[in-house]
Amino acid sequence: xNSPQLSTEQLSAYLKVxxxxxxxxxxxxxxxWGKVESIVEKGRPGDLVTEADQQAEAVILDIIRQHFxxxxxxxEESGQFGELEAEYLWAIDPLDGxxxxxxxxxxxxxxxxxxxxxxxxxxxxxxxxxxxxFCGAIGLGSTCNDQPIRVSSVxxxxxxxxxxxxxxxxxxxxxxxxxxxxxxxxxTQGVRRAGAASIDLAYVACGRLDGYWxxxxxxxxxxxxxxxxxxxxxxxxxxDRSKFDIRSGRILATNSKLHAELSQELLHVASIKPWSWL
Ligand code: IPD
Ligand code: CA
Ligand code: CA
Numbered sequence: 001x002n003s004p005q006l007s008t009e010q011l012s013a014y015l016k017v018x019x020x021x022x023x024x025x026x027x028x029x030x031x032x033w034g035k036v037e038s039i040v041e042k043g044r045p046g047d048l049v050t051e052a053d054q055q056a057e058a059v060i061l062d063i064i065r066q067h068f069x070x071x072x073x074x075x076e077e078s079g080q081f082g083e084l085e086a087e088y089l090w091a092i093d094p095l096d097g098x099x100x101x102x103x104x105x106x107x108x109x110x111x112x113x114x115x116x117x118x119x120x121x122x123x124x125x126x127x128x129x130x131x132x133x134f135c136g137a138i139g140l141g142s143t144c145n146d147q148p149i150r151v152s153s154v155x156x157x158x159x160x161x162x163x164x165x166x167x168x169x170x171x172x173x174x175x176x177x178x179x180x181x182x183x184x185x186x187x188t189q190g191v192r193r194a195g196a197a198s199i200d201l202a203y204v205a206c207g208r209l210d211g212y213w214x215x216x217x218x219x220x221x222x223x224x225x226x227x228x229x230x231x232x233x234x235x236x237x238x239x240d241r242s243k244f245d246i247r248s249g250r251i252l253a254t255n256s257k258l259h260a261e262l263s264q265e266l267l268h269v270a271s272i273k274p275w276s277w278l
Contacts, residue, residue: 011122011137018112018124018224019135021063025056025094025110026128029101039102044168048098053077056110057094064090064112071114076220089115091223091246096125097196111198113223120246123224125198134202136228142205151234151255152207157184157265160210160258163192163200167216167249177215183269183277184262201225204253205232211254211262213239219246226253235259239266 032052039050057077064073068090072082075092082089090112095101097108106129114122125134134149136142142149154160162184170176185191192209194200197217203209205228223246226236235256236244241263244251254262269277 006116006121006139008140011140014114014122015124015135015137015140017063017067018114018122019126019133021060022110022112022124022126023133024059024063025112026126028052028056028059029095029108029110030128033101033106034104036102045171046099047168048102049077050095050098050102052101053095053098057092060092060094060110060112064092074219076218085118087117089118091115091120091219093198093218093220093224096198096221097194100195105195107194107199108196109198109202111220111224113220113225113227115219115223115246118246120223120226120230123227125202125224125228127196127199127202132202134205134228136205136231138227138231140231142228142232144202144206149206149232151205151229151232152210153257154210154255155257157188157258157261160188161190161192161208162188162211162213162262163194163203163209164212165193165195165197165200165214165217167214169216175215179274180213180266180269184265186277187265197221198225201229201253204234204255205229207255211252211258213252213262213266215250217249217251222246222251226251229253237263239263239270 036050071088072086073090093111096111101108109127111125122137200212236253
């Protein structure tokens with residue numbers, strides 16, 4: 001489905017609420033920093049939740065519901081409210097980078113995206129440790145702390161800096177991204193694994209990184225960042241450059257200039273014998 005034609009005023013109103021909620025969640029994350037008492041594994045090893053995740057999510061839900069009581073919500077810690085196929089669906093990750101946060105490694109963010117008819121359209125990501133608020137909406141452009149941002153212009157993988165991550169099911173599947181990580185490290189200027197998908201996307205949007213790929217993600221990891229990358233001039237698709245499907249958990253996001261080459265290399269490394277490229 002396509003997004004309905006929304007006026008600049010409507011989009012700005014959604015973006016303002018997303019940004020307000022992300023900043024409010026950031027205050028909670030700062031207040032709880034270094035003080036979390038409960039760190040629990042949710043299911044898979046390494047998939048953690050703390051009281052900071054829960055408190056930040058409660059603050060975000062309050063703000064979204066206050067402004068848009070009829071909209072559907074998909075929130076990482078409290079689940080689904082309303083239909084996932086609704087015209088308006090907020091996808092909320094109150095603390096993206098929980099492992100970092102639990103270890104007091106200061107690289108995490110609150111991420112709030114709005115899907116309109118299934119299309120990531122508006123996003124706000126707040127990293128309270130660097131005091132950076134990334135915002136974007138399709139048709140409005142993207143900003144970091146109110147300054148316009150754009151993707152980079154690097155057009156060769158050999159000159160690029162990329163980022164990726166490893167899903168919590170990495171011990172259970174050979175499709176764990178290890179081979180792709182090593183191969184792309186070999187043929188680029190580097191591949192980072194920072195531990196917060198939303199910030200990875202925000203950094204592609206502002207040109208600090210040139211491309212990002214990952215699998216095993218959830219809509220709340222991606223919704224805000226996808227809108228921000230696209231609004232900053234980047235491209236988001238599946239690995240093979242087919243249409244991005246937020247429910248697939250798989251994403252390829254680049255500055256657009258590297259898209260074809262990175263897609264080709266991802267497909268190539270998945271199709272060859274492990275380590276045969278060394
Ligand atoms: C995780 C982070 C990480 C990514 C994981 C995500 P969480 O989110 O975004 O970078 O590699 O797949 O689940 O659990 O910290 O909200
Ligand atoms: Ca996340
Ligand atoms: Ca989270």
